[in-house]
Amino acid sequence: MPQLIAGNWKMHGLKAEAAALAQGVAAGAQGLGCELLVCPPALHVAAVAEILAGTPVAVGGQDCHQAEQGAHTGDVSAKMLRDVGASWVILGHSERRQNHGETDELIREKTQAAMAAGVTPIVCVGETAEQRAGGQETEVVGWQLAGSLPKPFDGVVAYEPVWAIGTGKTATEADVAQMHAFIREELVRQFGDAGMGIRILYGGSVKASNAAALLAVPHVGGALVGGASLKADEFLAIARAAKPD
Ligand code: 13P
Numbered sequence: 001m002p003q004l005i006a007g008n009w010k011m012h013g014l015k016a017e018a019a020a021l022a023q024g025v026a027a028g029a030q031g032l033g034c035e036l037l038v039c040p041p042a043l044h045v046a047a048v049a050e051i052l053a054g055t056p057v058a059v060g061g062q063d064c065h066q067a068e069q070g071a072h073t074g075d076v077s078a079k080m081l082r083d084v085g086a087s088w089v090i091l092g093h094s095e096r097r098q099n100h101g102e103t104d105e106l107i108r109e110k111t112q113a114a115m116a117a118g119v120t121p122i123v124c125v126g127e128t129a130e131q132r133a134g135g136q137e138t139e140v141v142g143w144q145l146a147g148s149l150p151k152p153f154d155g156v157v158a159y160e161p162v163w164a165i166g167t168g169k170t171a172t173e174a175d176v177a178q179m180h181a182f183i184r185e186e187l188v189r190q191f192g193d194a195g196m197g198i199r200i201l202y203g204g205s206v207k208a209s210n211a212a213a214l215l216a217v218p219h220v221g222g223a224l225v226g227g228a229s230l231k232a233d234e235f236l237a238i239a240r241a242a243k244p245d
Helices: 015-027 042-052 078-083 094-099 104-116 129-133 137-148 173-197 208-215 232-240
Strands: 004-008 035-039 057-061 088-091 120-125 156-159 200-203 222-225
Touching (some): 004 232, 015 035, 088 104, 104 137, 120 137, 129 137, 156 173, 173 208
Parallel strands (some): 004 222, 035 057, 057 088, 120 156
């Protein structure tokens, strides 16, 4: 399976900047050996999807509500994302777990809603610095996986250690190898053979200079990139570092 290189634009970019970034990514997207995905702020998903239609770059949301529709002020549903051209959605990002109080149970419901709408979920897990300092990182990630993934699960998992997000501190290759092997074991325990086919992305201060080393680690199925996805050249350089299929 090809590696997936996904850009999480978070809350960055006005309309013109989002369009320019999408065009820049599309301009270098031909002939890569990986899958490419960009996840703009919800407001820009429709416009970016129009720009990227017919290119190899897919579009995703950064969150969705667990219901298909209803009285949920300020939210968007997976069906709405799908309707405007998104085929992916990031769920349970640590910024949503922390800033919006999202629980594993809620993330599982959102994941189910995404799958039902035909939108592939990328479910994020990862420990905080305190949890790692206390030696609890695998326990925490194990609970997150058990609580956040519905059965069956048709999507991707992203391991994003909270302490590596936006800090410039990347997990070492050894940390990534150990955690990705643990996640693979947990996925197989939860889903049997199907657990072998679930891609596990690494995220947290991925950039062009460290991408090749991180993407070469066993059980790393791609990268979820924040800051470095806001520059088309840097994002494409990460994509070129992906392992060939
Ligand atoms: P950075 O690449 O900016 O560390 O962000 C990672 C992330 O949170 C992607 O979802």
